[in-house]
Amino acid sequence: MNAYNVLLLAINDKKKKILLITIIFVSILFTVAALVFPLFVKDTIEKFSVNDLSFWMVGSLVLFLIIKSIIEAINQYIISKFGNMVIRDLQKDTYNKIIYFKVDFFDDYHSGELSSRIVNDTEIIKDLITHHIPKLVTGVIMILGALVLTIILDWKLTIVILMIAPFIFGIIFPLMRKVENTGDRQQKEISVFISKTQETFKNIKMVKASTAEKHERSLMYKCINRLYSANLYESKIFALVAPLVNFLLILGLLIVVGYGAYRISVGTLSISTLIAFVIYAFQMMTPMSSISGFIGEYHKANGAIKSLNNILSNNEVEYTGNTKFGFQKELAFNEVNFGYKNNQILSDIGFTIKRGESLTIVGPSGSGKTTIINLLEKFYHPSSGSITIDNININQLDTYELRKNIGIVSQGSTLISGTILDNLLYGLEGENVENSKIRQALKYANLEEFVNRQENNLNTHIGESGDKLSGGEKQRLNIARLFLKNPDIILLDEPTSNLDIESRNLVLDSIKELTKDKTVIKVTHNLEEVKPGDNILFIEDGKIVGKGSHERVSEVNQRYKQFISSAM
Numbered sequence: 001m002n003a004y005n006v007l008l009l010a011i012n013d014k015k016k017k018i019l020l021i022t023i024i025f026v027s028i029l030f031t032v033a034a035l036v037f038p039l040f041v042k043d044t045i046e047k048f049s050v051n052d053l054s055f056w057m058v059g060s061l062v063l064f065l066i067i068k069s070i071i072e073a074i075n076q077y078i079i080s081k082f083g084n085m086v087i088r089d090l091q092k093d094t095y096n097k098i099i100y101f102k103v104d105f106f107d108d109y110h111s112g113e114l115s116s117r118i119v120n121d122t123e124i125i126k127d128l129i130t131h132h133i134p135k136l137v138t139g140v141i142m143i144l145g146a147l148v149l150t151i152i153l154d155w156k157l158t159i160v161i162l163m164i165a166p167f168i169f170g171i172i173f174p175l176m177r178k179v180e181n182t183g184d185r186q187q188k189e190i191s192v193f194i195s196k197t198q199e200t201f202k203n204i205k206m207v208k209a210s211t212a213e214k215h216e217r218s219l220m221y222k223c224i225n226r227l228y229s230a231n232l233y234e235s236k237i238f239a240l241v242a243p244l245v246n247f248l249l250i251l252g253l254l255i256v257v258g259y260g261a262y263r264i265s266v267g268t269l270s271i272s273t274l275i276a277f278v279i280y281a282f283q284m285m286t287p288m289s290s291i292s293g294f295i296g297e298y299h300k301a302n303g304a305i306k307s308l309n310n311i312l313s314n315n316e317v318e319y320t321g322n323t324k325f326g327f328q329k330e331l332a333f334n335e336v337n338f339g340y341k342n343n344q345i346l347s348d349i350g351f352t353i354k355r356g357e358s359l360t361i362v363g364p365s366g367s368g369k370t371t372i373i374n375l376l377e378k379f380y381h382p383s384s385g386s387i388t389i390d391n392i393n394i395n396q397l398d399t400y401e402l403r404k405n406i407g408i409v410s411q412g413s414t415l416i417s418g419t420i421l422d423n424l425l426y427g428l429e430g431e432n433v434e435n436s437k438i439r440q441a442l443k444y445a446n447l448e449e450f451v452n453r454q455e456n457n458l459n460t461h462i463g464e465s466g467d468k469l470s471g472g473e474k475q476r477l478n479i480a481r482l483f484l485k486n487p488d489i490i491l492l493d494e495p496t497s498n499l500d501i502e503s504r505n506l507v508l509d510s511i512k513e514l515t516k517d518k519t520v521i522k523v524t525h526n527l528e529e530v531k532p533g534d535n536i537l538f539i540e541d542g543k544i545v546g547k548g549s550h551e552r553v554s555e556v557n558q559r560y561k562q563f564i565s566s567a568m
């Protein structure tokens with residue numbers, strides 16, 4: 001996909017094409033009417049007589065002006081409607097593309113930058129398509145039409161105009177090229193600005209707890225100042241261009257008028273022709289400045305188009321197989337190797353869990369435990385080896401179905417902004433979840449009493465990412481959601497870390513209920529969570545160094561023994 005295709009994408013349906021053609025057609029109509037106007041003035045000056053004025057003449061002129069205003073108003077509305085449609089669809093297309101990208105795409109992009117692409121870049125492209133392109137088309141028609149008519153009126157005067165025009169463009173074009181670089185710079189600064197504000201406000205408690213307001217403010221001021229300089233640089237160029245264009249145009253006009261006046265004095269030109277000529281010269285001036293404006297805007301939009309194009313032409317969408325999910329016997333990792341980019345994390349990971357059994361993956365921080373879970377969710381793919389469910393490689397499984405059958409409670413489980421009910425039903429849209437089931441899920445998750453205490457019950461707002469809830473309440477709400485989801489496989493990634501004893505016991509209680517008869521993979525570096533009889537997979541540096549029951553591994557594996565004693 002190239003820049004041209006991005007523009008085509010913006011006008012990709014019939015309705016928008018019709019609107020664009022209508023806009024350009026009406027604009028051309030106005031341009032032609034404007035071109036006829038000086039001839040009409042010339043004719044009126046030559047034939048004017050008060051006696052010829054009639055009610056009908058004045059009446060039809062007024063009627064013409066009223067009709068023209070109505071058409072102008074309608075055209076204005078169509079332009080604005082078309083612009084809003086362009087931006088709406090471009091934003092939808094961009095969002096629709098991004099949401100299906102692989103997880104590693106999001107590792108490399110800052111969320112603020114992505115927001116900036118969707119919000120700002122699309123706005124700039126909309127402006128180009130709705131304002132600047134129609135202006136360019138009508139401007140070119142206006143200049144060419146006026147040129148033809150001036151040649152007919154007086155070719156010698158026209159040659160004077162033609163001699164001046166190249167100077168004007170020769171000065172303006174190089175300046176406009178600079179605007180493209182400014183556009184790039186501005187877009188970059190805006191996305192850094194959005195990213196930084198998002199991050200700061202999202203982590204406001206951490207900022208305040210670290211008394212980092214001053215530090216954040218100084219970082220933010222730097223961003224704002226950089227954006228200010230980028231904007232100022234653009235303003236300087238535009239400030240230079242507009243008066244320069246006007247100066248050159250007026251100078252040109254003076255030359256035309258001077259030469260015209262001389263021709264009148266020697267009797268080779270009439271006053272009415274010179275007046276018509278001057279009007280044409282003005283009519284050529286406005287589009288000349290708007291064409292120079294277009295070049296600037298086009299270069300600016302080019303920056304936005306390039307950034308958006310980087311996203312739209314990215315085909316790193318998540319891969320999905322089409323085999324239906326089924327889990328009757330066992331889940332297995334078979335000699336799995338994996339690395340983020342070139343950084344090897346897991347080596348020869350192999351284990352099997354029978355349906356209904358559980359496995360506890362233990363290992364020091366950074367050893368690769370969460371990565372194992374990430375691979376099972378198909379967030380990333382093994383570089384070699386395979387993960388199978390009932391001997392079917394999960395790559396062949398429908399990703400959507402696989403994820404529907406996996407439930408995860410992790411230390412960083414997040415909630416969405418909205419109500420308790422919104423969170424309970426998240427991911428279950430379109431399913432008919434009975435009220436009794438919701439109540440039951442709340443009960444199992446030890447949340448019933450909490451919800452009943454709230455004035456708005458299930459419709460209580462829990463703040464951004466559930467910030468109005470305690471850590472334990474957040475986890476229990478997540479667990480309640482999983483009761484409703486009822487997946488076959490439950491992944492527990494240190495769900496009780498950072499909780500106090502009371503919350504922890506409540507969460508553990510509800511997890512016990514949730515994991516009944518399920519296949520469970522539990523990840524922990526907290527030895528308090530390992531129970532006698534647990535089936536252990538002990539990993540260090542991405543390699544399995546111990547396997548078997550907790551007792552057996554403690555007995556035979558020195559490293560595990562050391563790990564346990566250091567954790568005590």
Ligand SMILES: Nc1ncnc2c1ncn2[C@@H]1O[C@H](COP(=O)(O)OP(=O)(O)OP(=O)(O)O)[C@@H](O)[C@H]1O
Nearest residue numbers: 107340345363364365366367368369370371372525
């Ligand atoms: N998205 C990522 N991109 C690059 N490296 C990553 C990414 N996620 C994790 N890592 C790296 O992979 C290694 C293993 O991380 P992982 O989260 O699997 O460890 P862990 O055993 O779960 O640690 P912890 O117990 O602290 O949660 C770490 O060195 C980490 O820095």
